[in-house]
Amino acid sequence: MMMSLFRPASPPDLAILDNHRPLIRSLSRRGLFRGTFSLGALVALTGCDVSNDASVQSALRAVSAWNDKVQAWLFDPKKLAPTYPASMVQKPPRFNAYYDIEHVKPVDGRDWKLEVSGRVADRSPWTIERLAALPQYDEIIQHICTEGWSYIGEWSGPRLSDFLDRVGADTRARYLYFTTADDYPTSIDMPSARHPQTLLAMTYARQTLADPFGYPVRLRTSTKIGYKNAKWLTSIEVTNEYKPGYWEKRGFNWFNGL
Amino acid sequence: MVQRALILALLLLAGTAHGEDVSALQAARFPQPVRVGLLPGRDVLQPIEPQPILGHVAAIVRQDGKLLFVINRGGFLGFGATPVAVPVSDVALLGQYVALMGVTPKEFARLPRFNPSGAAPVPPDTTIEVGIVRPFH
Numbered sequence: 001m002m003m004s005l006f007r008p009a010s011p012p013d014l015a016i017l018d019n020h021r022p023l024i025r026s027l028s029r030r031g032l033f034r035g036t037f038s039l040g041a042l043v044a045l046t047g048c049d050v051s052n053d054a055s056v057q058s059a060l061r062a063v064s065a066w067n068d069k070v071q072a073w074l075f076d077p078k079k080l081a082p083t084y085p086a087s088m089v090q091k092p093p094r095f096n097a098y099y100d101i102e103h104v105k106p107v108d109g110r111d112w113k114l115e116v117s118g119r120v121a122d123r124s125p126w127t128i129e130r131l132a133a134l135p136q137y138d139e140i141i142q143h144i145c146t147e148g149w150s151y152i153g154e155w156s157g158p159r160l161s162d163f164l165d166r167v168g169a170d171t172r173a174r175y176l177y178f179t180t181a182d183d184y185p186t187s188i189d190m191p192s193a194r195h196p197q198t199l200l201a202m203t204y205a206r207q208t209l210a211d212p213f214g215y216p217v218r219l220r221t222s223t224k225i226g227y228k229n230a231k232w233l234t235s236i237e238v239t240n241e242y243k244p245g246y247w248e249k250r251g252f253n254w255f256n257g258l
Numbered sequence: 259m260v261q262r263a264l265i266l267a268l269l270l271l272a273g274t275a276h277g278e279d280v281s282a283l284q285a286a287r288f289p290q291p292v293r294v295g296l297l298p299g300r301d302v303l304q305p306i307e308p309q310p311i312l313g314h315v316a317a318i319v320r321q322d323g324k325l326l327f328v329i330n331r332g333g334f335l336g337f338g339a340t341p342v343a344v345p346v347s348d349v350a351l352l353g354q355y356v357a358l359m360g361v362t363p364k365e366f367a368r369l370p371r372f373n374p375s376g377a378a379p380v381p382p383d384t385t386i387e388v389g390i391v392r393p394f395h
Contacts, residue, residue, distance in 0.1 A: 010367055092290035094353035095390045101350075102286040147395060151353050212288045212390060 068255040075257050077191040081222035084140045090151040091205050095212050106211040107181050107232050115235035121168025128216045134158035139197055144258060145226040155220040157202040161194040169238045177243045178219060181232035186245035197222035225256040284347040287389025294318045295382025302329050302356045304363055307395045312366055315356055316341050321377040328372050342369035350391035357391050
């Protein structure tokens with residue numbers, strides 16, 4: 001790839017980041033939205049106290065919730081996401097988390113159990129062996145991150161819909177709420193959970209999931225943005241109560257359909 | 259995990275960045291198998307938010323018993339680049355990219371031209387293990 005003629009011969013020194021860390025920390029996408037919204041409100045809503053952070057936050061959350069509802073309404077549970085040839089699979093896959101790779105805490109599969117709770121008939125926990133005994137499906141799909149990057153990955157495991165059927169889940173319930181070993185909860189809607197390309201993934205590129213990618217079991221759906229695909233699952237709750245996930249608590253959208 | 263964190267903390271406290279301790283640092287990055295033939299041509303990125311491209315992987319070689327990434331530094335349209343070498347412990351995989359973790363851009367700019375004497379290219383169908391890293395943004 002050609003290097004830009006306008007790029008300095010010597011890239012900036014990392015010390016710049018340290019010297020300006022307070023300023024860098026003050027920058028955020030939400031800050032940009034907040035500023036944009038406040039400016040619009042100032043013009044359109046004379047008399048509104050745009051400096052009232054709570055009211056701005058409330059309005060932004062209302063818009064976000066409306067976006068979620070529209071996305072859920074548009075979602076077609078039978079429409080399959082594109083799939084790709086094995087030659088395009090990224091090996092190894094790209095790692096991402098809300099912490100650095102050095103802080104990944106591997107899960108011991110021998111002690112691991114997947115707890116099930118909420119609106120289900122059978123709450124007995126699941127082991128790796130029990131999940132592996134369910135019909136396994138393989139899919140080569142695109143992982144799309146909200147940060148703007150993507151890769152093609154091959155995932156295998158039981159369909160979440162099969163799992164829900166086995167535990168006698170109330171499929172009229174609105175949400176599935178997942179907890180993980182890395183304290184990264186997430187929740188998804190029931191139609192997305194029952195989509196045929198939503199897996200409890202146990203392998204990548206036909207190999208057992210490696211520690212950094214969610215061993216022993218992670219959520220893998222083709223219909224949602226990357227950060228909804230929680231790794232290192234520890235429990236699934238079928239519920240009608242909305243519970244925000246790690247990023248939703250920080251202002252990101254909940255539905256995030258692709 | 260506690261072991262990994264302890265190793266990393268000790269390395270940071272000791273201020274060590276090279277030598278045998280580097281392998282421990284690499285171990286904390288959960289080395290993953292990758293086929294050598296998939297690596298040449300990949301962009302080599304500086305590990306900061308804009309992820310600027312510092313060069314491109316030219317080859318993977320063994321020299322004096324060490325596994326090295328040979329990186330083409332600089333050049334224009336593939337001409338005039340300078341091949342330099344860094345140990346595998348100084349790089350990490352970021353999807354289809356390679357991040358230069360153990361060498362600052364200044365150090366990278368000063369690395370001498372790679373001397374291929376005694377170096378053996380690693381066959382493309384060989385699988386090696388390289389640490390991974392998350393995006394820098």
